[in-house]
Amino acid sequence: MIAFKNVNKNFAGGVQALKDVNLTIETGDIFGVIGFSGAGKSTLLRMVNALEKPTSGHVEIDGQVIDTLGYSDLRHIRQNIGMVFQQFNLLENKTVFANVAIPLILQKQSSAQITARVNELLDFVELTDKADAYPRELSGGQKQRVGIARALATSPSILLCDEATSALDPETTDSILDLLARINSSLGLTILFVTHQIQVIQRLCKHVAVMEGGRVIEKGTVLEVFSAPEQAMTKRFVQTVIPDKLPNSLCSVLKKDRRSFRLLRLRFLGENTQENLLFKLNTALQVETSVLFASVTELQGEILGIFIVQLIASPEKLTEATEYIASRGIKWQEVSL
Numbered sequence: 014m015i016a017f018k019n020v021n022k023n024f025a026g027g028v029q030a031l032k033d034v035n036l037t038i039e040t041g042d043i044f045g046v047i048g049f050s051g052a053g054k055s056t057l058l059r060m061v062n063a064l065e066k067p068t069s070g071h072v073e074i075d076g077q078v079i080d081t082l083g084y085s086d087l088r089h090i091r092q093n094i095g096m097v098f099q100q101f102n103l104l105e106n107k108t109v110f111a112n113v114a115i116p117l118i119l120q121k122q123s124s125a126q127i128t129a130r131v132n133e134l135l136d137f138v139e140l141t142d143k144a145d146a147y148p149r150e151l152s153g154g155q156k157q158r159v160g161i162a163r164a165l166a167t168s169p170s171i172l173l174c175d176e177a178t179s180a181l182d183p184e185t186t187d188s189i190l191d192l193l194a195r196i197n198s199s200l201g202l203t204i205l206f207v208t209h210q211i212q213v214i215q216r217l218c219k220h221v222a223v224m225e226g227g228r229v230i231e232k233g234t235v236l237e238v239f240s241a242p243e244q245a246m247t248k249r250f251v252q253t254v255i256p257d258k259l260p261n262s263l264c265s266v267l268k269k270d271r272r273s274f275r276l277l278r279l280r281f282l283g284e285n286t287q288e289n290l291l292f293k294l295n296t297a298l299q300v301e302t303s304v305l306f307a308s309v310t311e312l313q314g315e316i317l318g319i320f321i322v323q324l325i326a327s328p329e330k331l332t333e334a335t336e337y338i339a340s341r342g343i344k345w346q347e348v349s350l
């Protein structure tokens with residue numbers, strides 16, 4: 014488990030990069046941190062291997078405070094942590110094989126051990142045929158696979174990824190995310206992934222924290238945060254993948270609608286929860302319904318349905334309708350025009 018406890022970080026020059034950060038990342042999790050440039054994501058990530066130290070507060074790994082450790086203890090901790098970068102950070106004058114071997118050479122392993130381990134890693138990241146190639150001969154996705162193989166070389170239990178897919182096209186990004194998911198499920202690594210790409214959080218992560226101006230402003234499971242984002246910044250991110258804003262032209266039409274109505278954003282979790290809801294509203298409650306927006310997204314194997322529905326009836330019937338919707342366990346929010 015990785016824990017940030019009341020972590021603050023002030024840089025020389027007066028920048029407060031982290032403000033009272035409290036986060037717990039469970040062992041085996043894939044934890045995403047999202048925020049715009051300058052939010053403090055890299056600073057946060059670099060604290061896990063003590064490349065940065067808190068000005069106040071503490072970072073713990075499995076209950077051990079790491080920011081006060083001396084050099085030899087730190088070396089021990091760092092061997093247990095792999096890091097993957099946006100720009101791959103490969104040595105251009107060394108082959109793929111030699112790049113992956115670097116951490117093992119630093120550990121003074123025998124050449125037989127190194128050869129066996131590097132070959133195993135290249136097989137795992139599906140680059141066996143590129144062992145003798147140089148980085149300049151590789152695509153971005155292949156370079157990142159080398160970066161990942163190198164990060165895994167010393168069999169760490171934690172993998173830190175700093176914008177690891179931000180330099181890649183969408184298709185290559187997907188293949189790297191699949192690889193990271195496989196690393197989490199088959200090798201059991203805890204993954205901390207910082208990014209400004211909400212799609213990455215959606216596809217890969219189990220938990221997410223949203224950062225703004227050095228603070229964690231929202232956190233939870235990806236399903237919780239995506240289905241009911243609370244902070245304005247979180248809503249902006251989520252809306253890019255679940256675009257539930259009504260178009261302006263439709264809003265203008267609704268503003269002129271003189272009937273008694275309410276606009277509700279309904280959230281369904283699970284496959285069949287929306288079954289017959291609208292039918293029941295129409296028949297049993299005699300509320301007219303008009304679906305203005307619908308989206309169905311899969312998150313961590315769960316189905317998330319978001320609907321924006323116009324309910325048209327007398328104010329009393331509309332109150333009854335919202336009570337009925339809530340009684341079915343469906344979360345709703347009023348949508349303002």
Ligand SMILES: Nc1ncnc2c1ncn2[C@@H]1O[C@H](COP(=O)(O)OP(=O)(O)OP(=O)(O)O)[C@@H](O)[C@H]1O
Nearest residue numbers: 024025028030048049050051052053054055056057
């Ligand atoms: N070594 C440093 N010295 C001074 N200020 C720093 C240092 N490192 C980071 N900062 C400042 O701290 C703030 C947070 O930086 P950080 O790199 O953590 O943000 P980020 O969320 O990773 O941004 P990006 O998405 O651009 O990578 C920024 O204002 C940055 O300028």
Ligand SMILES: [Mg+2]
Nearest residue numbers: 054055056175
């Ligand atoms: Mg950064």
